[in-house]
Amino acid sequence: MSELAPALGQIAALVVLLALTVPSLGRWLAHLYTSERHLGVERATYRVLRVDPDADQHWRAYALAVLGFSLVGVVVLYAFGRLQQHLPLSLGFGALPADGAWNTAVSFVTSTNWQWYSGEATLGHLMQASGLTVQNFLSAGVGMAVAAAFARGLARRGDETGDGRVGNFWADLVRTVVRVLLPIALLAALVLVVMGVVQNLSDSHLVTTLTGGHQAITGGPVASQEAIKELGTNGGGFYNANSAHPFENPTPLSDLLEVYLLLLVPFAMAWAFGLIVGDRRQGLAILAVMGVLLAVSVALLTWAEMAGPGTAPQLAGGAMEGKEQRFGTAASALFAAATTGTSTGAVNAMHDSLTAPGGGVAMVNMMLGEIAPGGVGSGLYGMLVLAVVTVFLSGLMVGRTPEYLGKKIGQQEMVLVAVYVLTTPVLVLVASAVALTAPDGLAGLQESGPHGLSEAVYAVTSASNNNGSAFGGLTSGTPFWNTLLGLCMLLGRFVPIVLVLALAGRFARQQPVPAGAGTLPTHRLLFVVLLTGVALVVVGLTYVPVLALGPIVESLS
Amino acid sequence: MTTSSTSRPAVLTPAQLAEALPGALRKLDPRELLATPVMLVVELGAAATTVLSLVDPSVFGWLVTVWLWLTVVFGTLAEAVAEGRGKAQAASLRELQTETPAHRRTPSGGLEQVPSTALRAGDLVEVAAGERIPGDGDVVEGVASVDESAVTGESAPVIRESGGDRSAVTGGTIVLSDRIVVRITSEPGHSFVDRMIALVEGSERQRTPNELALGVLLTSLTAIFVVVCGTLYFIADHSDAHQDVIVLVALLVCLIPTTIGALLSAIGIAGMDRLVRRNVLAMSGRAVEAAGDVDVLLLDKTGTITYGNRQASELVPAPGVTDDELAEAALLSSLADETPEGRSIVALVGRDVPRPAGATYVEFSATTRMSGIDVDGREIRKGAASAVTAWAGGTSAAVDEIVERVSASGGTPLVVAESGRLLGVIHLKDVVKTGIKERFEELRSMGIRTVMITGDNATTAAAIAREAGVDDVLAEATPEDKLALIRQEQQGGRMVAMCGDGTNDAPALAQADVGVAMNTGTTAAKEAGNMVDLDSDPTKLIDVVEIGKQLLITRGALTTFSVANDVAKYFAILPAMFVTAFPDLRVLNVMRLDPDSAILSAVVFNALVIVALIPLALRGVAYRPASASALLQRNLLVYGVGGLVAPFVGIKLLDLVISLVPGL
DSSP states (O other): THHHHHHHHHHHHHHHHHHHHHHHHHHHHHHHHOOOOOOHHHHHOOOOOHTTOOOOOEHHHHHHHHHHHHHHHHHHHHHHHHHHSSSTTTTTOOOHHHHHHHHHHHHTTTTOOSOOOHHHHHOOOOIIIIIIIHHHHHHHHHHHHHHHHHHHHOOOOOHHTTTTTTOHHHHHHHIIIIIHHHHHHHHHHHHHHTTTOOOOOOOOOEEEOSSOOOEEOOOHHHHHHHHHHHHHTOOOOOSSSSGSSTTTEEEEEEHHHHHHHHHHHHHHHHHHHHTTTHHHHHHHHHHHHHHHHHHHHHHHHHHHHHHOOOOHHHHHHHHOTOOOOHHHHHHHHHHHHHHTTTTTTOSSSSSSGGOOHHHHHHHHEEEETTTTTTTHHHHHHHHHHHHHHHHHHHHHTTTSSEEEEEEEHHHHHHHHHHHOOOOHHHHHHHHHHHHHHHHHHHHOOSOOOOHHHHHHHHHHHHHHTTTOOOOOOOOOOOOOHHHHHHHHHHHHHHHHHHHHHHHHHHHHHSSSOOOOOOSOOSSHHHHHHHHHHHHHHHHHHHHHHIIIIIIIIIHOO | OOOOSSSOSSSOOHHHHHHHHHHHOOOOSSHHHTTHHHHHHHHHHHHHHHHHHSSSOHHHHHHHHHHHHHHHHHHHHHHHHHHHHHHHHHHHHGGGGGOEEOOOOOTTTTTEEEEGOOOOOOOOEEOTTOBBSSOOOEEEEEEEEEEEEEHOOOOOEEEEEETOOOOOOOOOOOESSSSEEEOOOOOOOOSHHHHHHHHHHHTTOOOOHHHHHHHHHHHHHHHHHHHHHHHHHHHHTTOOOOOOOOHHHHHHHHHSSHHHHHHHHHHHHHHHHHHHHEEEEOOOOHHHHHHOOOOOOOEEEEEEETTEEEEEEEEOOOOOOHHHHHHHHHHHHHOOOOOOOHHHHHHHOOOOOOOOOTEEEOOOTTTOOOEEEEEEEEEEEEEHHHHHHHHHHHOOOOHHHHHHHHHHTTOEEEEETTTTTTEEEEEEEEOOOTTTTHHHHHHTTTTTTEEEOSSSOOOOOOOOHHHOOOOOOOOOOOHHHHHHHHHHHHHHHHHHHEESSSSSGHHHHHSEEEEEETTSSHHHHHHHSSETTTTOTTTHHHHHHHHHEEEEEEHHHHHHHHHHHHHHHHHHHHHHTTTTOGGGGGGGGGTTTOOTTTTHHHHHHHHHHHHHHHHHHOOOEEEEEEEEOHHHHHHIIIIIIIHHHHHHHHHHHHHHTTTTTOOO
């Protein structure tokens, strides 16, 4: 049990770090999403983009801006991929295939960062730094902007904004990037460099190994991508081994820092939400549900990996297959829980080699819809949509037509919520069925039986929920998988975004009903328990059959 | 009083079920089921298993098929039973519609006899004693006592007179005395009784906003499970655990929220029916739902909060006068006073004495503003302070002080004097109804604010408000003030309920989210409100709110129960489905069911639970006024936790029986 102390120690350190910083960042986020002032550099950006940052956009205009901006991102990245051989700093790598370029373009614009390729063996520095790293900032900014618009929709009074205006996308996006993501990422990159993460633009070094063999060691702008990859819950590694690679994540301390960066913004967004709607306790309640779900999955994963059930780990004396010696089981479990609980998808261990229950927990984390605490922005709005479902059921049980923060949930609101809740399960289940039936899909699976099923289900779950972590074992760089997963990522990102913005518009139109003794309180313990329960029941009822045939069977055998 | 504790006839009898069955079978038409996609999916599933069982017959296939059809029938049966409960009332109302001859005034001033169906709005008809009033209208001439028992169930006749707020008459009611002229206000087929029949039969029922929203949630849950079960066919094949379509349909029907889907419309119809049983007619289900949301109740003081008559509550003697002296004088002066105030003075003194012989009684008049008695040379007067002191020839500081004190406390002082000597003051006050303060206390705990509306001055109003425990008061209120108050509350996002009867209440009734018009009121008021109280009891507004809340709680509770049931059903069905391919999954079989009968047991449980819950749907869940948190906690415990546990027990018990069926 001597391993238990450091396992708990790293969690304690993480909790303290978050507790110290989340409230301040939350306040800062709330301020920038409600302030009317622009910085000079922001004004310059608006002039270049030819947009009016002071226009209060109707939700439709906001949604069109999001979609248009993202479409441009997809097209640019696709072009970068297809034309790589003509670009500078390409390190001699050629063009990506059409399906691969499509998959990568969608992957980074949707903040999924699913990687079908080995970064160091496929992409040049320009593609990595100006294509992928830039999208890491922008896609994170888009998610946070949408969450901010949703919070404003709930906060606004109908008589002030009339017809469903939810704010300005350009201001939200630019401020998020300029005032939050860039400064923190810069600071984090510097700290990472100090800790030993590489940052250069050099070609690969050819070294002769002890046995006389040759090895190419690739450097590059790693630290800069690493910082935003974690901070923006993106997850796309510079190297194929991602955060298991010593150049990305050299020490247990850098590992802890990366986990911290993963969780910082999603939790701070919940805090900011409370401030934006004018009741800090509402944000705390949301934050508490995120925290509880994350804590449960960290506990389960840590138990699974440290106890190492199953024949192989028992024989080997520990579930160390696919894990880095310098991290060990506990730190790998913590990272796995954090990266799947946020929609990050970075890994410091191979998830294919997690124990069966551990892999199951990672999968359930994603199936929750990335809400524990979820992606930057997307975690908040995903959780809030579930809060609306919870309020709908429990609101009826207190004898009032349901309302959340004084906004009534009528038929139109419910349609939007229902389609939102339907979107990812339908994507995951339909894509799983297609992949497990089509010969091209089956061809990618490394194993047969329950583990093979888990590989396929994990991949589509990861893509549909914009996580991006891979179970491994799946050969996904084929036209079939690239196309399928690209569709999952695209629909899994933008259908919910449009629905959330529409919902924000409907809420913004409404005059809030003042709360009284007859109103269901949404900041108390009972609500936290209920919301947690609803999140688990919704996921459980949807995915139990598939989980039973995959990880559950595996765990039991 | 709570809704749940009221005694009522048995909710569901076998005879009712038998009566409802033909209607239930008619509702199996898929077009009828379009409105409830949950049940439509069950019916399509049943049709599919029927075909599959015909093609490849098996005991299991046929049993599942039969129970799936039963599931659909149970659902339509619930709705048919709920509708059936209004049918009896509708039948008795229809009798009112028998054609009656009407005496219509012609333009020339004569009378012509026409059938009641020929009457149009604006026609003037004369109705004499013993005749049926041929249509809805307002009395424009005369006064009559009318028997409205057929509509209201109240056997005592009521007075209807022209002008004022008691002018509305309902077609089909009978004039008992005198002769009145009525201006018809409704076209044939659109009368009040027609609307009542439609309402109690539920034939014009439109689904309410919250019902529609809940329908969306149920449909989306159904859609998810259709996808879950549909994709499972392929995913199971990949795992070499092939599943028959019949098994997947059985799983689907067990998972989709059939319980609430089957009972949803019955709950709505039963909610209206509960109102009807309390003699309140809601013109739309929307209003019933809105009643559950009410934040502010506007209540008229007179008749709602107070008994409506001032009553003597205290005798305050002037200095040097004994209690007895004052009591005797007050009693004597009131012996012949038949006003409620006078009677209350006799009651307060508590002595009954015969009227003295040879006494002269002085009646109250608006000019003298006092009444009294002259007997045995004594002259006793009681009345308004200024009038009596003037009659007595001067006042005293002490009496003035008592008068002021009584006024300040919201009461009305009556000064008593005998032959120039001021004896003291009778304190008349508005008597607050017993139990009303507790009622307001309950409302407050439910988060509802009460506002008392009165024409009294601010001092009097405040005193009564304090005593009754209302939260706020609108004194010296005009109808315009009422309307303004409602608008102001609504602008703050609050829902307002009020009741009223006069024509000048009509705008406020129309503006309020829930407007309950008194049946004794004018046609204008009844048209403006969205509910009519046949008993004309303003206190019933509180019942209406409770029924609205109960309706919503019943929906939420059964939905929660339905969804919570799914957990146990998974534990029953999944191991049975996959245990052949993956024997390790048998540890999930926590109920230790027989794998051959487990699926059928779940299907049977799913069907029977609908029948078991029909009485609850019709009666509504128990409701006790309490804060939102307390209500939620209680209902979650009963219907959430209960919904998790009940099917584990139920399915296990059923399985013990079903596993004995040969050939499964």
